[in-house]
Amino acid sequence: MxxxxxxxxxxxxxxxxxxxxxxxxxxxxxxxxxxxxxxxxxxxxxxxxxxxxxxxxxxxxxxxxxxxxxxxxxxxxxxxxxxxxxxxxxxxxxxxxxxxxxxxxxxxxxxxxxxxxxxxxxxxxxxxxxxxxxxQPPIAFYAHHLKDMLLDTTNEVLIFEKTFTNEGTGYDTSTGLFTAPVGGLYQFDVHTCARYSKYAHLGLVMEGSVIAADANYGDDSSGCNNFGAIVRVKLGEKVWVKSTSSGSTRELIQNTYRMNTFSGMLVNN
The missing domain is CATH 1.20.5 (Single alpha-helices involved in coiled-coils or other helix-helix interfaces)
Incomplete structure (x- = not known):
């Protein structure tokens, strides 16, 4: 374009x-x-x-x-x-x-x-x-006051008629026997006093076997001794104190100043 x-x-x-x-x-x-x-x-x-x-x-x-x-x-x-x-x-x-x-x-x-x-x-x-x-209630007893202080029979059971403590009711004041209401480890102690110029031959017994023993003599005055044991006791087993020797020269004494005692307690179960 x-x-x-x-x-x-x-x-x-x-x-x-x-x-x-x-x-x-x-x-x-x-x-x-x-x-x-x-x-x-x-x-x-x-x-x-x-x-x-x-x-x-x-x-x-x-x-x-x-x-x-x-x-x-x-x-x-x-x-x-x-x-x-x-x-x-x-x-x-x-x-x-x-x-x-x-x-x-x-x-x-x-x-x-x-x-x-x-x-x-x-x-x-x-x-x-x-x-x-x-x-479980505590198990412990503390018995005193002997029924008979003459040790004129061998293997005679010492019966402590009174108790200050009897937790668990294991100790029998009528027989002098302690029956374990619970199995476990127990500690037992015996305190006795021999009359002046007399002897006391005693043993701590568990189910018929002596587990501790003591020989005491009242020399210048009445003499007191302690002995005991720590032992494992099964449920229902029995423990007691007995004389291991007898005779006219075997005798204990108790008065205001001297006490004979038997005690025990459950340490551990």
């Missing part, structure tokens, strides 16, 4: 020149407006073409920029995909590690629970035993 307009303009100019040379006067005045309009159209077309070229450059730049952005997005997408893959792998590894630790913790916890349960049961048993001991 640009070339057609330009060609028309050249023709018009040529005609005008021809007429001018032939008539020697301006004969193109009637085309002045058209010439000016054509010139404006040409200038406008040139501007438009320049603008089109600029727009084309801008379009190319935009397309190039869009291409760069698209490539950047693609690169970022690939990078993100790689990162996501790495993150996924790391998460899987962490998940496996957490699961392994969880299983280890469960196993350790179960073993600890079993051990604690066993320990608790053992401690409960000890507590029950201790509670039984605490609920």
């Amino acid at each position: 640009r070339f057609s307009l330009l060609f028309s303009f050249v023709i018009v100019v040529g005609l005008c020149s021809y007429k001018f040379s032939e008539a020697r006067e301006p004969v193109c005045s009637k085309f002045a407006y058209e010439e000016q309009l054509l010139e404006k159209m040409i200038r406008t077309e040139i501007k438009v073409e320049t603008m089109v070229n600029e727009f084309k450059k801008t379009e190319d730049n935009v397309i190039s920029t869009l291409g760069d952005i698209k490539q950047t997005v693609a690169d970022f997408t690939d990078m993100f995909a790689d990162m996501r893959g790495n993150i996924t792998d790391e998460m899987l590894k962490r998940g496996d590690e957490i699961k392994r630790r969880e299983e280890s913790f469960k196993t350790s916890f179960e073993e600890t629970r079993k051990n604690l349960t066993s320990d608790i049961e053992a401690e409960k048993e000890k507590l029950f035993q201790l509670q039984g001991k605490l609920e």
Whole structure:
């Protein structure tokens, strides 16, 4: 279109020149407006073409920029995909590690629970035993005042007729025998006084066996001696004091200043 307009303009100019040379006067005045309009159209077309070229450059730049952005997005997408893959792998590894630790913790916890349960049961048993001991009344006796002080019969049981203490009622004042109401470790003590110039041969007996013995003589004055034993006694077993030798020279004494006593207590069961 640009070339057609330009060609028309050249023709018009040529005609005008021809007429001018032939008539020697301006004969193109009637085309002045058209010439000016054509010139404006040409200038406008040139501007438009320049603008089109600029727009084309801008379009190319935009397309190039869009291409760069698209490539950047693609690169970022690939990078993100790689990162996501790495993150996924790391998460899987962490998940496996957490699961392994969880299983280890469960196993350790179960073993600890079993051990604690066993320990608790053992401690409960000890507590029950201790509670039984605490609920059990104390076992102890302290007897005095002999019924007969003549030791004229061998193996005669010494009967202490009175008691200051008889916890658990193990001592019998009518027989002189102590019967263990509870099995355990006991301590027994015997205190006797031989009359002046007399002897006292005595023994502490458990179930017929002498477990402690004493030989006392009243020398310048009546003499007193102590003897005893610590021994484990089973439930129902009996303990007593007896004479181990008899005769007219065997005799004990008791008065305001001298006491004959037989005592015992449960130390531990």
